[in-house]
Amino acid sequence: MIEKLIQEIKDTFGEASVVGSDSSGLQPSISIDAADLRAVCAWLRDHPSYYFDFLANITAVDYYPEDRFAVVYHLASIPFQQQLTLRVEIAHDRSLEHLPEVPSVASIWRTADWHEREAFDLMGIFFTGHPDLRRILLPDDWKGFPLRKDYQDPEEYHGIPIK
């Protein structure tokens, strides 16, 4: 199924839309070019023979010490009982002034709203076009992104020592 799907995505959105794929593990995954992500997701959701209407999970992954991040999307199709994993790889120099950017899919699946806020909050991935991107689990004035592997714990928070 996965080869056919990759071919169809390539036919519809061009050869460059699929960056790579991995079918060695238990669950095959497709790496999508960030620029095409929103179009591919909308197509996957509405396609009559795939119909991935359920976004189960969004995970942001830090590949420290390599300078790259990934955002992993787990989709499920309720009528066809299928699962699919999409990945977006982002090369980034880990600077805190300019965060890695990925297009938001909150307009396609509303559940992405909170998942993307969590990824922004903890991993510092900026989702362009998100309707309401602010921190969700940590306080609004928190500095830094704790799930990054190079994160340093602060000495104190509002005068309270936390080390």
Next chain:
Amino acid sequence: MLDTKYNEGYVKYKDKIEHIGSTEMVINMGPQHPSTHGVLRLELITDGELVKEVIPHLGYLHRCFDKHAESINYTKSIPFTDRLDYLASMNNSHAFVMGVERMLGIDQKIPKRVEYIRALVCELNRIASHLIAIGTYGIDIGAFTPFMWCFRDREHIMNMLEWASGSRMLYNYIWIGGLYYDLPVGFEERCKEFVQYFKPKITELDDLLSTNQIFISRTANIGVLPADVAINYGCSGPMLRASGIKWDLRRVDGYSVYPELEFDIPVGKGEVGTLGDCWDRYKVRVDEVRESVRIIEQCLERLRTDFKRDVDFDPRALVPKKVNVKAQNYYVRAENPKGELGFYFEAQDKTDIPRRVKARGPSFNNLSVISELGKGVLISDLIAILGSVDIVLGEVDR
């Protein structure tokens, strides 16, 4: 200094709160309020008795599960998973353990007796979790008796699970490759007695609450969640089934021994109101308790005949000394009492510490629909809607 665009969302939110209309008022519900079922804070923009907008604020119980899990090995993470949805600890560790076992490739080798014990304790815990949901929902609406009855019956389950695992709520009982111990001698008989005791009690509870006219007036046609909205918001479990979608991962994925067990999947029918209203969500839970009782009876039957107790049986026989998972990615999902609980693993070579573990809590996704359901309802109805979602803050905040 961060680019200002990263702060735009916060500025927009502050702006909205500061510039509400002259007839509107901002009311804080929680974080210390019993009807929010934990430390959840809802910021309501109200116009008189009507809620115009609900802005949820989470994170008061954030205990950094993801960060902990990527700094310790897989086995040590199991007690942390117990603390996600602390009302259904068995189900949490079952999902986590299943994921690791599949990555190790030992999931087909687990002895049947172990799998049946897992299904048994998970279903017992599912009943306990649903009893809390039903009981506290009654008290949200103003019915006190069901709350006392539910907690009385739940205590029997807590005592049994304490007998098996040594702990009342946070068990650490299901281990990678096996169990902490076999069931204590006499557990099956005591469980059988409990089932005999409990069956009339759930009928009694159903009679008392489900057809109560006051309860129906408070819940029927309130907080109607259409199926397409539920799917789009990632709702799962009783929330999705109450909207009429027959989606139960125990059947869809057929994990553990669930394909060998007979049970139905209750769905909402809109019996007293509209399909997908608060009453349907409540009723699906009551029906699921009955189905869980059926599963428990079958498990007990198999545990006393085909897979009976044996002095040579070692539930730790397959427990690995060191969890050597090859570098791979895996997303495991399982049916928790509250919905789809998922764990996403990114394992790395030559170490038993994963690169990344992400917990997908069902309550987190189920709660996200509250701003949609809460638009334009009365404040008192918002309490009824929030109660019917059945959240556990330990899992929302992780």
